[in-house]
Amino acid sequence: HRRSTVPRADGKRELREKDCWDKLAYSWPKWKKAMYLASIAGIQISMNFNTSVYPSAVNPISEHFGVSTQKARIGQMIYLVAYSFGCELWAPWSEEFGRWPILQLSLFFINIWQIPASVAPNFATIIVCRGLGGLSTAGGSVTLGLVADLYEPETQHWPLLFVVLSSTIGTSIGGVIGGPIEHYLTWQWNFWIQLIFGVAVQAVHFFMPESRSTILIDREAKRRRETGEDPNVYGPNELKTPRISLKEAGKIWLRPFEMFIREPIVLFLSLLSGFSDALIFTFLEAFAITFPDNFNFGTLQVAWAFIPINASYFFTYFLYWPWFWRDEHLRKKNGLDSMSPERRLKPLLLLALFEPIGLFGFAWTCMGPPQTHWIAPMIFSFLVGLANFAIYYSSVDYMIAAYGPYSASATGGNAFARDFLAGIAAMYATPLYTNLSETRPSELATTILACLSCVGIVPIYIFYWKGPQIRNASKF
Structure with missing residues (x-):
């Protein structure tokens, strides 16, 4: 310039x-x-x-x-x-x-x-x-x-x-x-x-x-x-x-949807990110069923049950700091271009595992007394929150690094999936948590979500190792 x-x-x-x-x-x-x-x-x-x-x-x-x-x-x-x-x-x-x-x-x-x-x-x-x-x-x-x-x-x-x-x-x-x-x-x-x-x-x-x-x-x-x-x-x-020009505006407006459909990186990471966000909205409905039914919670106690999820976000926020310091140190040592975009997914290789772990844990500890104490499902919901934050941040961070000038459209696809899937969750959450079984509806429903999350996190590992080849085939 x-x-x-x-x-x-x-x-x-x-x-x-x-x-x-x-x-x-x-x-x-x-x-x-x-x-x-x-x-x-x-x-x-x-x-x-x-x-x-x-x-x-x-x-x-x-x-x-x-x-x-x-x-x-x-x-x-x-x-x-x-x-x-x-x-x-x-x-x-x-x-x-x-x-x-x-x-x-x-x-x-x-x-x-x-x-x-x-x-x-x-x-x-x-x-x-x-x-x-x-x-x-x-x-x-x-x-x-x-x-x-x-x-x-x-x-x-x-x-x-x-x-x-x-x-x-x-x-x-x-x-x-x-x-x-x-x-x-x-x-x-x-x-x-x-x-x-x-x-x-x-x-x-x-x-x-x-x-x-x-x-x-x-x-x-x-x-x-x-x-x-x-x-x-x-x-x-x-x-x-x-x-x-309206033609330009239309092109820009459609690009996030085009990338969402055509780019495997955008599609799978956005779906995973959307699934994680939908989990939190599912919990907004499910906590009001699980905790009153199994633990005799009132309206206010159900509200306090969300505190661990809020706490997990702050915890994960600070968890990323040492990672950033290390990256900055490596950049100074080896130069700005020394890191591939895939490195942004590295913290996620570990942190994403907490989503299925948290869901399976929640499913198998939400029976209520005498089998379990209410703190157990809350600890596991903390892990789900931790994974949700990490998936959101690292997927957006990776897309920004991978798509450069088109990153706004790529992250637009991510935002679209998060809100859309969370909206659909509002309709299925309560039937899911009430109709699956006469005796243990919450346990079964959360187990199903846990199995889905096991499938959802697989693309992270594929993109981490095969990301460069996938990006080279992209038109963006």
């Missing part, structure tokens, strides 16, 4: 990243990056909290409107399925118009749809508002893009790990907070609390700067023209004709 001294036929010159590096988000001071990341983490927790707190409103809504509990769960399913398409719809626009306006718009719509849901005169209103709320959510795909705005590829793993932490905490904190809401408040408060949380994070983000490089270069070029410093310089978007 030398300074682009060759002007176009009309005398306009394009300003490049290298010409105004000090104006870009990469060169922000550490405190500014930390502040920005914290606001993004808040948004991510809020968006995912909206998905995970709804199950605690299922029983009250079912009683209030006289619908079956299975019907009431449609509100959970439709939100997550709409979210899986929503976050793909928003992502390309955040690269065109900048992150700030897109996140503000997304949060604005999410918050607006909470209001009719909380004063809903009938059940259909809730379903419609949940669906629109899900479509309005510009979740993981935009927040992962933000990390790329602030950090160069070789230092991205620290902030990426932090964003993954906020995303996973959002999906499990709903279980802890939902219990007290159901116990002490009416179902309307389920939506009011989502709204209060959403407005708070939107207000904080309102004061945050723009971070998308192309937008910042446009602004700098405009400033240089106005001050007369360089009257012929223009930003990349100012030189694009047409500014936005």
Whole structure:
């Protein structure tokens, strides 16, 4: 990127990243990056909290409107399925118009749809508002893009790990907070609390700067023209004709789905990641069956049963640190290109095993007294949480390293699978945990999930050893 001294036929010159590096988000001071990341983490927790707190409103809504509990769960399913398409719809626009306006718009719509849901005169209103709320959510795909705005590829793993932490905490904190809401408040408060949380994070983000490089270069070029410093310089978007072509947008929008279907790495890692996320949403329903039936837990105690899963995310977050330090040391010693992308999967070779271990353990310790104490299934649910975090982080990290410029589309496929499969889980979890057997439904259901997870983690080992050959055959 030398300074682009060759002007176009009309005398306009394009300003490049290298010409105004000090104006870009990469060169922000550490405190500014930390502040920005914290606001993004808040948004991510809020968006995912909206998905995970709804199950605690299922029983009250079912009683209030006289619908079956299975019907009431449609509100959970439709939100997550709409979210899986929503976050793909928003992502390309955040690269065109900048992150700030897109996140503000997304949060604005999410918050607006909470209001009719909380004063809903009938059940259909809730379903419609949940669906629109899900479509309005510009979740993981935009927040992962933000990390790329602030950090160069070789230092991205620290902030990426932090964003993954906020995303996973959002999906499990709903279980802890939902219990007290159901116990002490009416179902309307389920939506009011989502709204209060959403407005708070939107207000904080309102004061945050723009971070998308192309937008910042446009602004700098405009400033240089106005001050007369360089009257012929223009930003990349100012030189694009047409500014936005719908054909381009359609291409970008379809690419995550194309990669999801055509790239084995994206397909299998996304399915595994989605399966792990669906497990947590299955637990949101299953804990409310297993613990009251087998351990005589009340509503609040079921909520506290989610604490080990939340704890496991923090534990795994810190577990990655020594690994990062070692990698940084090896990079300094052997040079930046010394590591293949497959190395990003290495921690997963061990940590992914905790998913089947945790599920088998949970299945065979959830009988309740006198055979087992309640702490046993909670310890095993901790292991499932640990594996879920590791699978999410390492699969995204590997895709970013493997696909370079197309990594946004690859991780888009991952986000799609996570939300879509979690949405479907809302519908099958309760039948799965009630209908399989008269005497031991929870044990059988969890054993089936454990067997599925044994199949799900196999691709990790194949990609670790055969990844380079698979990537060489890719068109991306």
